[in-house]
Amino acid sequence: MISTDVVQAGLDIPECSLVLRYDFVPDSIGTVQARVRARTVGCAYYLITTKDSQNYMKELDNRQCEQDLKEVLETWKGISSDLFKEQVMKKQTSLITEWNESLTKTLITETTMLKNIELIGDVLCRACGYLLGKLSQVRQHGQSYFISDHDFYNRIEEKVSSEPQEYLKTLVTGKALCGSKNCRTELGCIQVLKDYQKISPIYPLKCESIKIKLIEKETGKEQIILKKKWKKMPFTIPLLEIPCTQNNDDIFYDAFDILPSD
Ligand SMILES: [Zn+2]
Structure with missing residues (x-):
């Protein structure tokens, strides 16, 4: 019988006394499964492959693995x-x-x-009342206050500048205007944080261009807050926490590295 490795998993042929594998070695389970297809007295199992080839080394590893497992089982018997x-x-x-x-x-x-999720309310355009985002999503980073929501750019109109202004840690690439067609009030700027390219750009909002609709948690009462400076807000705005991003490149590289070359 000539077959692919489909026979190795679960197909029982009691008369089988010889298994020849032709240059194919998947993993240690596969090796054991293929070998035990041959189960008569005096049966044999062979792998035909080039000496020192990848499959040859894999087969040696697999056989060692099986041996180690047998030894562990023997040790367990004594415990x-x-x-x-x-x-x-x-x-x-x-x-x-x-x-x-x-x-x-x-x-x-x-x-x-x-942690500041209990701040319930909305951030609105002061000129037209257009909804810009949730108050709970507002973050502070340095002097900038912005809505840390990936969808925020859908709520504004970007006016990209032909001459970006470069600062020590930031690059201002344009203006952010109110997303409402009839308003287009300037709300702030488009800012690239040089140290945190991954979360850039952010859109710092001018406090005097926005208003806050704060909702009291207990009573549900609404309160409109108009301030000239973010620092004057009657609540604390959480600082932006830069997520600790793990560099997974190494892992992927290793996984790729051990893929069979064929
Ligand atoms: Zn507006």
Whole structure:
């Protein structure tokens, strides 16, 4: 019988006494599965491949892996089931602790972003009342106050300048106008943060161009706040937390690196 590796997984042929694999080695499970297709007394299993080739090395690894597994099983046989349980529990606890720690680190970043979520209300264009975004999404970064919502650019009209103004840490590339066609009041500027290209551009809003509709959490009462400076707002605006972005390039590189060359 000549077949692809489809036979190796689960097809039982009791009469089979010889398995020849022709230059194909997937993983250690595959190797074991293929070998045990041959189960009669005096059966044999061979791999035909070039010496020292990728498949040759893989097969050696797979066979070693199987050997290691057999040894582990032998060791386990000598351990009482109580001790075995204890060791499994110990390993499990340490894995859970590890996992919890890494999860907490991730959550710290996210919760600092959300801690001011109790600020309920809207940011509106002061001239026309057009809705610009949620108050809970307003963030401060240096002297800039802006709505940290990816969709914010849909609520404004960008007027890109032909001559960007360069500052120490920022690049101002234009103006942000009210998104309402009949208004087009200048709300602020378009700013690229040189240190944080990934979250750029941001659109810092001039406090005198916007108004805040604050909604009291308990009573649901609305309050309109008009200020000339963001610092004069009767609430604290959270600072922008730059998410800790992990560089995954290495991982992808490694994964790519071990792909079979064919
Ligand atoms: Zn407007």
